[in-house]
Amino acid sequence: MSNSLIENKYTSPQTFFLVALRILLGWYFLYEGLVKIANPDWSSFGYLMDSKGLFEGMFQSMAANAGVVATVDFLNKWGLTFIGLGLMFGFLTQLALFFGMLLLAMYYLSHPPLASVSYVLPQEGSYLWVNKTLIEIFAMAVLMVFPTGHIFGLDRFIFKRNKK
Amino acid sequence: MKKDNKIQNNTKPTTSAQKIGRRDLVKGLAALPVLGAFSYAWLRKNRIDEKFKNQMREVVHLTSQPVELAPSIQDGNPIRIGIIGFGIRGKQLMRAAGFPEPSWIDEQIEANRENKRNTNYESYMEQEQLNIEVTGVCDIFTVYSEAAALTGSNVNREGVSGKMGNSPKQYKTYMELLDAPDIDAVIIAAPDHWHATMAIEAAKRGKHVYCEKPVSWTVPETYELVKTVKEKGIVFQLGHQGRQTESYTKAKEAIEKNVLGKVNLIEVCTNRNDPNGAWVYDIHPEANPSTIDWAQFIGPAPAHDFSLERFFRWRCWWDYSTGLNGDLLTHEYDALNQIIGLGIPGSVASSGGIYFFKDGRTVPDVLQVVMEFPKHDLSFLYSATLASDRSRGKVVMGHDANMEISDRLVIYADQASTQYKEKIESGLIDPRTPIYSFTPGKKGADGFATATEQYFASRGLLYTYRNGRRVDTTHLHIKEWLNCIRAGVQPSCNIDQAFQEGISAHMSTKALLENRRVFWDADKQEIV
Numbered sequence: 001m002s003n004s005l006i007e008n009k010y011t012s013p014q015t016f017f018l019v020a021l022r023i024l025l026g027w028y029f030l031y032e033g034l035v036k037i038a039n040p041d042w043s044s045f046g047y048l049m050d051s052k053g054l055f056e057g058m059f060q061s062m063a064a065n066a067g068v069v070a071t072v073d074f075l076n077k078w079g080l081t082f083i084g085l086g087l088m089f090g091f092l093t094q095l096a097l098f099f100g101m102l103l104l105a106m107y108y109l110s111h112p113p114l115a116s117v118s119y120v121l122p123q124e125g126s127y128l129w130v131n132k133t134l135i136e137i138f139a140m141a142v143l144m145v146f147p148t149g150h151i152f153g154l155d156r157f158i159f160k161r162n163k164k
Numbered sequence: 165m166k167k168d169n170k171i172q173n174n175t176k177p178t179t180s181a182q183k184i185g186r187r188d189l190v191k192g193l194a195a196l197p198v199l200g201a202f203s204y205a206w207l208r209k210n211r212i213d214e215k216f217k218n219q220m221r222e223v224v225h226l227t228s229q230p231v232e233l234a235p236s237i238q239d240g241n242p243i244r245i246g247i248i249g250f251g252i253r254g255k256q257l258m259r260a261a262g263f264p265e266p267s268w269i270d271e272q273i274e275a276n277r278e279n280k281r282n283t284n285y286e287s288y289m290e291q292e293q294l295n296i297e298v299t300g301v302c303d304i305f306t307v308y309s310e311a312a313a314l315t316g317s318n319v320n321r322e323g324v325s326g327k328m329g330n331s332p333k334q335y336k337t338y339m340e341l342l343d344a345p346d347i348d349a350v351i352i353a354a355p356d357h358w359h360a361t362m363a364i365e366a367a368k369r370g371k372h373v374y375c376e377k378p379v380s381w382t383v384p385e386t387y388e389l390v391k392t393v394k395e396k397g398i399v400f401q402l403g404h405q406g407r408q409t410e411s412y413t414k415a416k417e418a419i420e421k422n423v424l425g426k427v428n429l430i431e432v433c434t435n436r437n438d439p440n441g442a443w444v445y446d447i448h449p450e451a452n453p454s455t456i457d458w459a460q461f462i463g464p465a466p467a468h469d470f471s472l473e474r475f476f477r478w479r480c481w482w483d484y485s486t487g488l489n490g491d492l493l494t495h496e497y498d499a500l501n502q503i504i505g506l507g508i509p510g511s512v513a514s515s516g517g518i519y520f521f522k523d524g525r526t527v528p529d530v531l532q533v534v535m536e537f538p539k540h541d542l543s544f545l546y547s548a549t550l551a552s553d554r555s556r557g558k559v560v561m562g563h564d565a566n567m568e569i570s571d572r573l574v575i576y577a578d579q580a581s582t583q584y585k586e587k588i589e590s591g592l593i594d595p596r597t598p599i600y601s602f603t604p605g606k607k608g609a610d611g612f613a614t615a616t617e618q619y620f621a622s623r624g625l626l627y628t629y630r631n632g633r634r635v636d637t638t639h640l641h642i643k644e645w646l647n648c649i650r651a652g653v654q655p656s657c658n659i660d661q662a663f664q665e666g667i668s669a670h671m672s673t674k675a676l677l678e679n680r681r682v683f684w685d686a687d688k689q690e691i692v
Contacts, residue, residue: 060280089193
């Protein structure tokens with residue numbers, strides 16, 4: 001199967017919007033990561049402590065352990081940054097999407113938008129089961145089944161090398 | 165798959181090497197311009213934020229760096245402490261000094277097991293040990309006396325099944341405790357009507373004193389205490405632990421640096437709304453005339469038949485208490501005396517009544533006190549109720565800015581400020597957003613936290629547990645006293661500050677009970 005054949009699966013508008021969505025998500029992840037790296041006071045502690053719902057106990061016991069919090073902080077800061085760069089540049093795109101979805105799933109599970117709970121964050125109000133995190137997860141799932149990294153992205157080189 | 169686009173058609177005949185070189189580079193690095201745009205936006209945002217912060221730093225010369233705690237002096241032998249009074253406050257003070265009741269330790273461990281958010285136990289165990297020994301205890305209720313002895317032996321801060329150290333001696337009277345040669349210093353947590361009497365006797369014997377507030381119950385004993393403490397040169401600390409509150413230190417700095425401009429009005433208050441807050445404490449089931457030394461309880465107070473209510477809820481009667489004036493106004497007054505250096509008011513007016521807790525008490529549950537400080541050109545307004553929990557902060561109102569003081573400190577510029585006029589007009593200062601805010605425990609910050617951060621912090625979620633450990637101010641206050649004993653100097657809430665606190669509270673009570681405005685004759689040093 002040649003590269004051009006895969007490219008041809010999508011029409012130009014399809015390619016454009018899939019790539020655009022991927023880059024926008026990349027931008028969003030990258031910013032979230034960098035803003036945390038730039039702030040020496042940032043910690044996941046408050047967010048973990050604010051957890052509600054089924055996994056409340058698990059997330060709060062993570063917060064209770066300083067070592068775990070430090071690890072979670074590190075993984076969030078650099079994870080978000082590299083996932084962001086990966087999505088933006090289409091580099092190891094499927095892997096970036098997978099870890100991005102994993103991270104978002106953790107956010108969703110720690111802060112499930114249940115009818116009965118309210119959170120310190122987000123301050124914008126509460127949703128009913130479906131919130132932006134969930135929609136983002138599904139947007140990333142769409143990108144996973146309609147890959148574009150090998151069309152517009154560094155995966156193009158990886159893909160080529162693998163083919164040879 | 166058959167829909168070849170034009171570009172691909174055009175490039176078909178070229179070699180694969182050429183294809184990688186040109187087309188792939190363009191497509192592979194398609195996001196490069198996006199990263200460029202991102203970098204530009206990122207740098208621009210940072211530059212704007214930094215510029216704003218720098219400009220604000222020029223306007224408000226305050227840092228949000230945590231207040232450095234004085235290192236504790238640990239040299240030499242332990243200081244030998246005697247405790248007089250092991251009621252609610254006595255227990256808290258001993259805990260703050262490093263001696264928790266074993267049952268309290270078990271309760272905290274259990275509380276943490278039930279709710280991971282409750283980190284009291286962990287914070288408590290991180291509390292610094294102060295190199296002291298409890299060698300004597302005195303409480304006139306036998307149950308409390310024994311509890312105090314057990315607590316004084318809890319040198320390892322363990323639970324009920326833990327290993328205890330030597331038990332301190334239990335004294336039947338405070339005088340016997342004060343006469344003991346193996347006691348260097350005493351913590352007094354008896355009811356108000358005993359404070360000054362006990363402190364005077366302790367000072368006479370050269371024992372250093374940590375005395376709960378208010379400093380005295382009557383006016384004459386206030387003078388006598390000052391005289392004795394100064395003559396004997398003991399280290400005296402009055403128990404206003406607010407002296408250790410970081411935000412108060414920052415507020416003092418704001419006043420000194422004239423951030424607020426001329427201050428003419430201060431509004432402080434007390435709001436509580438539960439029986440405990442209104443001094444309706446539990447009556448111990450084992451309390452009776454044979455387990456309580458009633459005569460010693462009465463002491464300097466008017467004679468009265470044995471009464472469990474009066475023994476456990478003594479704050480409700482003027483016979484033993486100083487009411488809202490001595491119990492809670494003094495905290496507010498001392499906070500502002502620390503921040504602004506108020507001194508003794510020129511005059512005081514007061515009114516109030518027993519409006520909610522009609523349970524036989526004689527002290528009001530709603531109270532207003534207005535103190536005038538002509539030498540500072542300001543009024544100090546205190547308003548209290550024990551039957552509404554509406555939160556009202558300590559507010560200091562200046563011509564250029566106002567500040568609200570709690571655990572945090574928030575300063576807003578005034579719309580009509582002279583000092584900030586140009587900055588407001590140029591848009592640098594927005595009177596609706598703080599020009600300064602301080603959140604304790606937040607390290608390395610600049611005072612301009614985002615709304616989200618502040619909201620988090622106000623719920624105690626963000627910084628309090630993390631960077632700065634949560635430290636009990638009472639612990640710090642006792643530590644300061646012990647440091648001063650070791651260094652031979654006087655602490656922050658020394659006898660002069662205590663005198664100002666005592667006289668201000670007495671003036672308020674006198675104004676209320678005599679239903680008139682009372683004055684301070686500064687020359688004669690008398691209330692008139």
